[in-house]
Amino acid sequence: MDTKPSPKDINLKLVAIREAAKAGMTIPIILLVLVLPHLTSFSVPNYPWVLLVSGMASVNAIIFPLLHFRFYKKGKLDRIKKLLSFEIPLDAITISLFLLLFPNMGGPLFVIFGFIIIGASYTYNASLPYLVALIASLYVIIEIFLKIMASGLPSIYEWLDQIMRVSFVVLMAYFSNVLAGSALAEKQERERAQKLTADLEMSGQKIKEQLVELNQRHKFVSLMRRLDQIIMNTLELSEMAQKIVDTVSWELGFAGGIIGVLSEKADTFNFLAISQTPEIKKLLISWDKPFSSLNLPLADPHYNIIEKALAQRRSITTNSLSDIFHGVVSLKEAKDMQKSLGIESCLAYPLSAKGKKIGVLVFLLREPYLNLSVREIEILDAFSDQSGIALENALLLYQTKETHKELQKSYARLKELDQMKDELVSISSHELRTPMTSVKSYLWMALNKANNLTPKLKKYLERAYQSSDRMIKLVEEMLSVSRLDSGRLQLSVKKLDLPKLILSVISELTVRAKEKQIELTFKKPAKAPPMVFADEEKIREVLLNLLDNALKFTSQKGKITVSVRRRGKMVEISIADTGVGIAKEDLPKLFQKFGRLEHSFATMAESGGGTGLGLYIVKRIINLHRGKIWVNSQKGKGSTFTFSLRIAEGRW
């Protein structure tokens, strides 16, 4: 029995007060009914009536409170309520019968007074009973006064009669007042209870709403976490796309999702993935190509919702799946799909990251999109935002990978080409040199061993001989450059005695110098320079090249001087000539590949020309030796080429 009475139903305290009040009112009435006729001038009523009235009053005063108490104990509040509805008419009947029983009490007028007083108690009017009691008292006083005026002082019984009447009315008014007060309080209590209940209901509703909201928020958060996980754990583009659309079907509970990206040139939309739900899987089997191979060439006007969403940068809705697949699959296929998946509407969301359009995410719904709540739309917004970022990351990686692949391919191709070039140079230089050696040698024979050469013929042969020589040198230099450029040239570095090498090279060139009447000398330093680290053959090549140039560009009776000096950890070798010099604007081009100088063509022709590779090779060789080469020159006043080599100290 722990059903506690609730304030909503009945105020039990008020019921108790009222019952007590009624009992308090009824007992004197019964006493009056039973005793008064013997004490006063009241006419003695019929006893059966007296018994009826007193019985009803007793029921009212004793049985009802007991029942109330019993029901309260048992917790049967609805019974109490019913009981109360019985009591009111019973009260009224009891009073009326009582007043009718004693016409001496004032007759019908007092019946009316009685009703008003009882009625007032049920209309919560607490002051009306007193007013009525006052009127009844006045009425009695006036009656007594009129009686005195008419027949002198009334008898003692008559006084008692009147006092009884007044006191009865006052008593009734008093209890009525108590009743009304308690009823009013009950009413107020009830109203308050009702208001409280309403408030409670309202807050209950609010809590319910908040719970729903919380639930959705939880769903939202877990959804975003799921997306975050996808982003963190997935690098590969198609895998990421698949995971996103699978999340749309599994976590959001939609019929499915479709995702795709813009091509790099933004002229095609490539479908990447569709949710792999059992229904969709089944459906796709009948398609003749994989979903990821679908693409949509973008065009204007936008027949396709995807195009429209991309162009307008906002989400677009449609009721027809064929709007998504327009221009991609047949209308029939789209319609079949829509029907078998039970799709009611589609929402195409453009995806972007850092303000750049990336692709589109389509949600396939089994309900009209108007059914979506504001919260659900918020979720879709956030979901597509997040998907855009995820996809961009994957896309960047994908593009980087693709670029890397391309680069690797190009690199491999370049390497191959480079090798082919080297081989070509190598083979052609060998193959060329053999016949060129024949040509050159026979021309030499013609010039030197044949008799009776006319001066003209001799001139022609000489030119042919020089040209063949130039060609051989060019082939050799090309081979050198090829070796240097491919890094195949290996130095065999040893300690090298520079003056010895210089003297040897000079002696090699003495004949040619004499022919041109050029003074070629080595200015030997007073103190022998230290040994250097160098590859003798390569440095010989450098010296020959530089001296060859000097001879070429120095006119008859000029001077070429080779000198050596130590500077810190290096030894510097200079070759100074009194030749034509180099124009300032030509200096930067000097050591470049094929950097033959525009301004030296005239001298070239005179001196047999060059390949434009010589100084490039020289510079590369010196750099391989970790030395430097530079030039000082003034147009018309000669040039000084200087290169440095490391002193042979410690390790190479």
Add this chain to the structure above:
Amino acid sequence: MAEKILIVEDDKFLSELYQELLTQEGFEVSVADDGEVGLEKMKIGGYDLTLLDIMLPKKDGLTILRELEDEEKKKCGQIVMLTNLGQDQIIKDGFSLGAVGYLIKSALTPDQVLHEARVFLEKGKK
């Protein structure tokens, strides 16, 4: 008595030129057109100077040197490599296989070749 020179060289024009040049100077010249003939002639020997081309059909110069016994090499006099390429490794290998020198054909005029031949013959006499 005229000194004997063997030329192992596949380029006919060049070998004939060297032959003509050297014969004019009074040497007794023998010629081999490819590696196999060269090897046979060198095995028989009897030369004061052998000009041995490296790039040869059938058998290259370095292989010939590898296949010859030391005794046979002695019978070929001074062995000088004829090359078109100043390739260090090949030249080194040649020296370690008993060659005493090398000539880069394209870099030399005929009389320079003649001069070099004389120098090597002189060296051999010492």
